[in-house]
Amino acid sequence: MRQDLPALDPPRLRGASFAAAAVLLLALVIRGGFLLATPGAFEADTDGYRRLAENLVRHGTFGSDGVPTAYRPPLYPLMLAGCVALGDYDRAALGLLHVVLGVAMVFLVWRLGANAGLSSSAVLAALLVALDPILLMQSAQVMTETLATFLTTAGLAALLWTARRPTAPRAALAGVMLGLGVLCRPTLLLWAILVAVVFAFYFRGMPGSQENSRRLTAAGRTAETFRLPLAFVLGVLFVLSSWTIRNQLQFGRPIVTTTHGGYTMFLANNPEFYEWLGSGRWGSVWRAERFDAAWNERRLHDELESDRLAYREAWQTIRQAPGTFCYACLVRLGRFWSPLPHQVVADETAPHRLSRYLVALWYAAEFSLAAIGIWSWRKRQERILSSSAVLFALLLLAALLAAHAVYWTDMRMRGPIMPLVALAAAVGAMKCLAAASTRRESRARLAGRRAAGR
Numbered sequence: 001m002r003q004d005l006p007a008l009d010p011p012r013l014r015g016a017s018f019a020a021a022a023v024l025l026l027a028l029v030i031r032g033g034f035l036l037a038t039p040g041a042f043e044a045d046t047d048g049y050r051r052l053a054e055n056l057v058r059h060g061t062f063g064s065d066g067v068p069t070a071y072r073p074p075l076y077p078l079m080l081a082g083c084v085a086l087g088d089y090d091r092a093a094l095g096l097l098h099v100v101l102g103v104a105m106v107f108l109v110w111r112l113g114a115n116a117g118l119s120s121s122a123v124l125a126a127l128l129v130a131l132d133p134i135l136l137m138q139s140a141q142v143m144t145e146t147l148a149t150f151l152t153t154a155g156l157a158a159l160l161w162t163a164r165r166p167t168a169p170r171a172a173l174a175g176v177m178l179g180l181g182v183l184c185r186p187t188l189l190l191w192a193i194l195v196a197v198v199f200a201f202y203f204r205g206m207p208g209s210q211e212n213s214r215r216l217t218a219a220g221r222t223a224e225t226f227r228l229p230l231a232f233v234l235g236v237l238f239v240l241s242s243w244t245i246r247n248q249l250q251f252g253r254p255i256v257t258t259t260h261g262g263y264t265m266f267l268a269n270n271p272e273f274y275e276w277l278g279s280g281r282w283g284s285v286w287r288a289e290r291f292d293a294a295w296n297e298r299r300l301h302d303e304l305e306s307d308r309l310a311y312r313e314a315w316q317t318i319r320q321a322p323g324t325f326c327y328a329c330l331v332r333l334g335r336f337w338s339p340l341p342h343q344v345v346a347d348e349t350a351p352h353r354l355s356r357y358l359v360a361l362w363y364a365a366e367f368s369l370a371a372i373g374i375w376s377w378r379k380r381q382e383r384i385l386s387s388s389a390v391l392f393a394l395l396l397l398a399a400l401l402a403a404h405a406v407y408w409t410d411m412r413m414r415g416p417i418m419p420l421v422a423l424a425a426a427v428g429a430m431k432c433l434a435a436a437s438t439r440r441e442s443r444a445r446l447a448g449r450r451a452a453g454r
Contacts, residue, residue: 019123020110027106027130031099034136041140042091048072050142053080068250070259071303074243075183076144098139098146105150106130108157109419115160116389118427125419125426128366132418133359134411144184145415151181152188152416156392159195163388168231171199175235182236183243185416186257187407191399192236198391199229251304259303261407262310267291268332268408269314274324277331285342332409333401339363341411366425373428393420 035041045051052072055061062077063069083093106126113122129135138145158174178195181188240256247255267273267288276286299306318325340360343353397417404413 019120020107020114020126023110023123023126023130024103024107026127027103028099030130030136031102031139032095035095035099035140038140042094042142045142047143049077049080049144050084052077053084056081057084062246069303070247070251070255072260073144073183073186073258075180076147079147080142094142101146101150102130102135102139105135105146105153105419108150108153109422112153112157112160112389112419113423113426115157115164116423118423121423121426121430123426124429125422128422128425129419132422133362134415135418138412138415143412145412148181148185148188149416149418151177151184152191152396153419155181155191156389156396156419159392160389162228162232163392166228168227171228171231172235172238175232175237176239179236179239182240182257186261187400187403188416189257190403191396194395194399195392196229196233196236198395199232200226253304255304259307262307262314263295264407266295266310266314266317268406269317269325269328271317274317274321274328277324277328285344329405332407333405335411336401336404336409336414337367338411339367366421369426369428369432370421370424371428372431373424373426376431377424377427396420 049072051064052062052069055064056077059066061068062074079097080094083090083097086093106129109129110122110126113119113125116122118125135145135149155174155177158170158177162170162174174195175192178188178192182192244254244256247253270291272291273286273288295310298309300309339362341356343356345352397420400414400417
């Protein structure tokens with residue numbers, strides 16, 4: 001898995017760089033223009049991230065007033081606190097933050113594609129990410145999708161950088177990036193664990209370490225063997241340690257992620273939802289208002305105990321209806337990949353309905369191209385993408401699918417993997433263009449032979 005990335009042709013890379021600069025400028029215009037054209041951008045605070053940031057600025061506590069909480073991951077509220085501290089300019093600062101993160105994400109997608117040898121496909125992938133409907137819509141919300149997608153893309157870039165030349169500092173940096181991702185989106189912890197296992201099995205030792213291993217003691221050989229995996233794990237732990245220690249001091253429990261997981265799992269696995277799965281109309285959306293009202297009456301004042309209670313209730317529901325649980329997992333995975341956004345209001349206007357179907361058309365086309373790209377990559381003998389790139393991408397995909405098959409899911413949850421879909425779709429698009437060009441040339445040659453024979 002080392003040194004498996006192809007060298008890039010300098011003239012082609014320079015040409016692609018100019019194209020990427022144009023895409024970045026376009027991404028800046030698209031992201032900034034979308035925010036300016038979106039009425040009510042950043043007004044709603046659905047998940048309470050702004051409230052946490054405001055409490056940090058006013059009371060110095062990550063919670064409500066003076067009461068600490070671990071209900072939400074800390075990284076995004078900490079970044080919002082810098083915006084909230086600007087007072088009347090907080091929305092402008094938040095918009096700038098999201099635009100910078102979005103443009104940086106587009107740049108990283110281009111670099112990922114370029115480093116994996118995709119040349120012009122990398123530019124197209126960056127453009128697809130810049131125009132992605134989910135990422136665009138979430139960029140105008142006080143939500144974590146923009147930051148989470150940036151961090152997963154940066155984490156993939158750091159992992160590939162480590163794979164190209166495995167060193168302990170590079171592995172530690174990759175661990176730091178994945179640790180930051182966990183502090184933004186806790187489901188990424190599973191990705192970090194899977195990557196740590198891969199590092200332990202496939203990145204043991206350093207280049208040339210076997211030549212010097214005879215001069216090392218047994219302890220030295222062990223340290224040399226596990227230097228990269230240990231550096232990666234230490235990078236992850238370095239980032240997660242402050243949050244975990246804080247939670248140990250505040251709650252008497254070393255919470256690595258949040259106390260929100262129990263509610264999210266119970267929301268996805270409760271008797272009311274299971275009953276709806278058996279009787280609900282196809283394409284309809286389960287409304288959780290009644291469930292939330294009942295849960296708010298039952299939940300305990302202690303959020304740790306509430307988290308445990310929610311997990312117990314969820315597992316009890318699963319044990320009572322294991323068949324429905326399996327079906328619910330399939331439903332959640334279907335929602336994860338759904339190209340069509342759900343209708344969220346009963347009296348939907350015609351423009352809103354049209355926009356939903358346009359989004360569905362976009363994703364249907366992108367998913368189709370991604371399937372072509374993956375298939376064409378499989379069939380190629382001189383594979384462009386490195387084995388490292390594919391492995392780390394598959395680990396990310398497996399981690400998110402495993403988590404969202406069990407926990408509550410909707411289509412915005414797939415935001416962090418859309419750069420991967422865009423890269424595959426760009427390869428598929430280029431494959432289709434090349435096939436079309438070949439067919440045109442074949443028809444032209446055939447027409448020329450027929451004309452010559454008359």
